[in-house]
Amino acid sequence: MNGAQRLNGLNVLNAAFMRLFNVAYSGNSYKVRLLLAQLGIPCEIVEIDILKGASRTAEFLKINPNGRTPVLDDNGFILAESNAILAYFARGTKFLPDDRKKFGLVFQWMFFEQYSHEPFIATSRFWLQHKPDSPEKTALLASKRDGGWAALRVMEDHLTKNDFFVGDYSIADIALFAYTHVAHEGGFPLDDLPKIRKWIERVMRQPGFAAMGQGGTLLER
Secondary structure (H helix, E strand, O other): OOOOOEEOOEEHHHHHHEEEEEOOOOHHHHHHHHHHHHHOOOEEEEEOOHHHOHHHOHHHHHHOOOOOOOEEEEOOEEEEOHHHHHHHHHOOOOOOOOOHHHHHHHHHHHHHHHHHHHHHHHHHHHHHHHOOOOHHHHHHHHHHHHHHHHHHHHHHHHHOOOOOOOOOOOHHHHHHHHHHOOHHHHOOOOOOOHHHHHHHHHHHOOOOOOOOOOOOOEEEO
């Protein structure tokens, strides 16, 4: 194409001005990096050290008053919340179906991920990896067990009848994959969940797949 090439409504020539405020070990940040890699969209990565309070500085709070990552800066357009960013990039691509019912189901699973999955599995993983042992940590981890296993059982049941969560591979799978494939790091081993394990393998075979530690088309700063 001549002039400003466009991909999914994005100005490819302005891709160098696209920045993702990111935490490398965060599943929420990884979701976005994975989709960008699979779409072949370059993006500058700005690492935020949340353990040192970098997401709570006055400078960062001007970008996202909620003080959380990831945050996308697309040439001045600021968008927070990982699943909102997924939808932003996936619109008009195979990763977000046009069919009204499938479209709704994708968001059903993405809301499930943020409300019924991430608060249990991701939170447990963070505390296990980054918090010292304490009575508070023990109590918090115990409080997350039932919710985390309940979410995984819902997923296992759905995957007994489906290869992916909504028809073909979509951002519903990306959203759920991010923390599920490292669930064991949160104290939720997947040994007794064979359908989830097979689904993880299918996700990892998708074109353009990038592991959590890979940069893909991303440019790290």
